[in-house]
Structures are given as C-alpha cells and as structure tokens.
C-alpha cells in the first residue's frame with residue numbers, strides 16, 4: 001500500500017464568490033480589468049493587517065516587530081507595512097530610500113547585508129539609520145565616516161552565530177559564512193570599535209529562514225539569547241539593541257503545514273525576565289519577511305494557449321519564471337515542487353484534469369505547475385499562484401527574454 005500523496009495546505013485566506021477568487025474584495029476578472037494587463041502581482045491589504053495582528057497576538061508586547069523589506073520592496077506595500085510594524089530592515093541603500101520615504105523614524109530602520117560600499121554606509125549614517133556592520137572593514141569605514149562627518153553612527157554588530165536554525169530553508173548562520181562577524185571574533189571587534197571611539201549599540205543575530213518547525217525556532221531563539229548574554233559581557237557599553245532574528249516560514253509545498261506561533265511566543269515570554277535583568281536597556285526585536293507578506297500576495301497570469309502534447313495538457317501563460325522565479329523552482333530549491341496554484345475564475349467545483357502550467361520562455365525551466373490536478377481551463381482563464389507576496393517580482397530575472405515587466409498592485 002502506498003502512502004497518500006501529500007497535498008498543499010488549503011488556501012483559505014482569499015475568499016471565493018461566484019466561482020471567482022476575491023483579492024482585496026475584488027473578483028479576480030474585475031481586478032484584471034482594473035489592472036489593465038496580465039500578468040500581475042496583487043497584495044491584499046486586509047491580509048497584511050491580519051497577519052501582523054496575528055504575530056502581535058502571540059509575541060510579548062516588549063518585542064518589536066520589524067519587516068525585512070527585501071521580501072517585498074514594492075513602495076506602496078512598504079508604506080503600508082510602515083504603519084503596522086515597529087521597524088524596517090533594509091539590505092541596500094536603494095531599500096533604505098524606500099524605507100525613509102515611508103516616514104518611519106530613521107532610528108527604527110536598520111541596514112544589514114554583506115559588502116556595503118562606503119557610499120552606502122555614509123548614506124545610512126547621514127540618515128540616522130542603524131548600520132549592522134558585517135565585518136571589521138565596515139567598522140573601520142564607519143569610524144572614518146564618524147571622523148569626517150562628526151555624526152556618530154548607530155552601530156550594531158551583525159553576528160554569525162555558532163549554531164543554525166534547524167530545518168531552515170536557506171542557511172544564513174553557523175559555520176563559515178559571508179554574513180556577520182563570527183561570534184568568537186566579536187570580542188576582538190568590540191575592542192576595535194572602542195579603540196576607534198565607536199559606540200556599539202547592540203547585536204543582530206540571524207540564524208536562518210523559512211522554518212515551519214516551532215521547536216526549531218524556539219531552540220534557535222534560546223541559543224540566540226545565550227549568545228547575546230555572552231556578547232553583552234564582552235561589550236564596553238550597555239546593550240541597547242538586540243535583534244533576535246526571525247526565520248518564521250510559510251507553507252509552500254505539498255505536505256507542509258502552517259507554523260504554530262504559540263510555543264514561540266510562550267518561550268519568548270518565559271525568557272524575558274532574564275533578558276530584562278541582564279540587559280535592562282535593550283530594545284528587543286524580531287525581523288520577519290515572508291511570514292508577514294508572503295501569504296497576502298498572488299501572482300496572476302492569463303492562459304494564452306492550451307496544448308496537448310502526447311497526451312499531456314499544457315496551459316501556456318503570459319507569465320512565468322521571468323516574473324516568478326521561486327514558483328518555477330529555480331530560487332534555491334533543491335528539488336522542484338509545485339507552489340499552490342488555482343484557476344482564479346473557476347474556483348467552484350467542476351470538471352478537473354491533470355495539467356501543467358508553463359510560461360512563454362524558451363526553456364523547460366519555465367514551469368509554474370507540473371502535472372497538477374486543476375479545473376479544466378482554457379485560453380483567457382486566469383492562473384493564480386498563491387504564496388507569492390514575498391521574493392516574487394524583485395527576486396526574478398525580468399530581463400530574460402525581453403517580455404513586458406510585471407505590474408504590482410496593493411488592493
């Protein structure tokens with residue numbers, strides 16, 4: 001007997017009316033008319049609001065919630081998020097500009113990422129944003145900027161921890177990494193910063209991303225807190241900023257289940273008394289990207305052609321991997337799996353068939369759904385890729401094959 005095939009977690013966030021998916025309360029065909037073209041990304045404001053409220057309901061109120069805007073840098077979306085979260089984490093001077101334009105106070109912005117150019121460091125210092133130094137070179141560059149401008153940088157050290165978030169989609173901590181200063185090297189860099197007359201405000205410890213296991217996140221957070229307490233002992237100044245990382249995942253593939261925040265919130269609440277006693281001046285924060293925005297977005301593309309090749313049905317759409325690399329399976333996945341996909345104007349029960357959804361690019365990699373069971377669809381129908389609010393447009397090679405750029409709307 002074979003085990004039941006794993007299925008996608010049900011997509012129930014977007015309501016359905018008269019057989020059509022509603023995004024921002026608008027039936028999808030109507031939204032497509034309003035946008036004026038396919039393909040497009042649509043992000044639902046109400047779902048963004050609900051997700052932030054859900055996180056806040058579980059986290060202790062003392063823990064600030066930051067949005068990692070590289071997950072979705074659309075300016076209107078970042079503006080909306082700025083009204084919901086306590087801080088925005090940026091990864092380039094370009095993102096810093098968008099974050100500053102929201103009006104969020106600069107001390108609630110933080111700039112992390114390897115290889116920051118001196119000009120970008122100067123922009124961040126001039127803005128008054130926190131700069132998360134990832135190397136000794138960045139610390140020395142910040143000291144020069146302080147000497148030249150007379151502005152004290154809001155310096156935080158990004159630490160490469162000596163552990164990693166287990167089962168994490170992308171490993172970004174532990175072992176040899178280009179991110180952050182190795183934890184064991186931190187005391188030396190703290191001494192260097194003191195010698196250069198820089199005040200280190202605190203630490204940023206990010207141990208991984210896209211985890212769906214609450215226990216793994218609880219464990220990584222416990223290790224993060226232990227490491228932060230050790231680093232605080234080596235710091236000549238009181239810790240004012242402690243970013244505990246994030247790593248909350250969303251279910252993309254068959255068999256994956258939504259992350260349970262309750263145990264994470266409980267463990268953080270239990271750790272708070274000790275943190276408050278040891279680091280009384282520290283503002284604690286966590287940083288989330290895809291967890292806040294990923295499930296609030298869909299990618300919508302129209303069927304241009306329907307073909308049958310040696311018995312297999314292919315829907316050829318006007319969108320594909322050039323807009324949505326991750327859904328094609330080419331953004332860090334080891335084994336290609338289907339994102340949840342639907343026919344957005346045929347949501348009611350009806351005839352179903354096994355079909356593949358492919359894009360218009362001349363490469364077999366341009367695959368949005370590989371032999372999925374979907375409603376029988378035809379030219380003109382709207383294919384919806386769920387879980388598309390993060391790492392979509394900005395993480396895709398739009399120039400590849402010179403097709404039109406994808407539109408984004410916030411509804």
Ligand SMILES: *Cc1c(COP(=O)(O)O)cnc(C)c1O
Pocket residue numbers: 068070071112206209210245246247248287288289290291390
């Ligand atoms: C990319 C990144 C994040 C966001 O990761 P998600 O998986 O989208 O939550 C958070 N922190 C740092 C340092 C990052 O580089």
